[in-house]
Amino acid sequence: MANFDLNQRYEFSAGAKRWSIILLAIGILSVGYGLFSGHAERTFANLLLNSYYITGLCMAGLFFIAVQYVANAGWATALIRIPSAFSAVLPWAGLVLVAVIVSGLYTHNLYHHWADPDLVNPNSPKFDKLIEGKSALLNLPVFIGSITGFLIIWSLFSRMLRSYSTKEDQIAGIGMHDKSVKFSAIFLVIFGFTSAIFAFQVIMSLEAHWFSTMFAWYNFAALWVSGLSAITLTLIILREQGYFTWINDSHLHDLGKFVFAFSVFWTYIWFSQFLLIYYANMPEETIYFKHRMENGYLPLFWLNLIINFVLPLLILMTRDAKRNFKTMKIVTIILLAGHWLDYYIMIMPGTVGAEHGFGIIEIGTTAGFIGLFMWIMLTSLSKAALVPKNHPYLEESLHHDI
């Protein structure tokens, strides 16, 4: 087999830096435009969407690493530094998310469905019994505290796993690996519960009367598919630039299987949530989908299913498609856009309702967050070698052949 330069490092080139700064500047300008042109609520909904999206990508990166460790999987070792760089963005993405949520709460009442003391005051004419019943979870200290707390806990785990991995580069031996396996297992248990509450609080509480236990899984599926797509896309683009030459079509095949399988999983969860509500036909539940079928959301509602289910199902079904770098590049870009739309349909009807749109604010804010994510992710990627050279499964991964 060919000799690879396993000490290769990513160099955050001036071109890539320029692009991320341009995107970030576009983002800041369009947020400014949105805030001062009378579209403040729509801007905040977009900020929430995008910061939740990139936090999801970072969570997916961390989850990917933890799953690989716990499952004793070797195939992804040669590309593990990409999800690792994703997970390194988590503290920053979390900071942005909390900043958006807190400023939204205190300036524009982003969570107006429940964040109003009158709603839980029995003497007020606005008193809402349902909201009062949920006030143990949906009150400002618990809300902000738990979201911040979860993000801090996950960030600590991402720091820990990353530092073990970089320490492993310095000192050979199995010690760091064993530690990583142990803390990955602990992380996964914590993540399983906290990510559910996180999704309930950040997104589901936008429409606080409605609830669905499926929602946690639905959000997890969305973040996992978009995370896998982002990991694959980053890998393909870096490989085109001459990095990761050791990645072969078998690695891509496995990533493709992940993307394919979890697109179907996403649909499964989406449909499970939809079917139960459709079948039971209870007004307090169906209202969620009614909001998503009127005010111009209906085409988006269908487009969501076509992009995130039908397209990956048909395109990625064959083995050859999953092993083709060009096909995978196109599909992952489509899926990243598709799950942006998915979050759009989750967030917009409950915040801006009929005032939604797609224009400078949406495109600009998204561009800004892409720039922000690119900048921090590529900086973290350049800080360590592209392969963990003392990882016990590295040899297995370099010979990956399926």
Place this chain on the structure above:
Amino acid sequence: MSNIKYILGHFDDPEVLMNGIDKLQKSNIKIEDVFTPFPIHGIENKLGIKRSRLPIAAFIFGITGTITAFSMVYYMLVHDWPMNIGGKPAFAFPDFIPVMFELTVLFCAYGMVFTFFYVNHLFPGRAPRVMDLRATDDRFIIAIDAKTNDVNAVDAVLKDAGAVEIKHNARKYISYDEE
């Protein structure tokens, strides 16, 4: 000599076997098949074995299941005996999907298993046909058609490649029943 149908070269090491395949191919000897106790990476490419068409069969079985389920539910609930369930129209498509999904999986799974059995001549109660019993135990075996190749030349190449035993079989398959 003329009653030899197949030449079986026995190897006791996968590395030696892979070199043996190279040597036979260099001498332009066509390999009928190779039997190994465990899968060896890259051997399919070396022998030029085409990929299994089982996925295509699986897709066809699956889509048959989808269509069967849809037609069945449609006939029952829309055409033959429409019922008022929760005030919904008779043709309530979302309700059909779980049945369609399950029958897709069922048809696909059973179809694949039976196709696999059929292609490999495996049926309940039938003794499996093998060319050499030790291929399932500790020997890596290359089978070569003796009718189209010169037996002495093949033997020489096999011996040179490090075969530990060379068998000349008068029948293609032996059965578990016979030994």
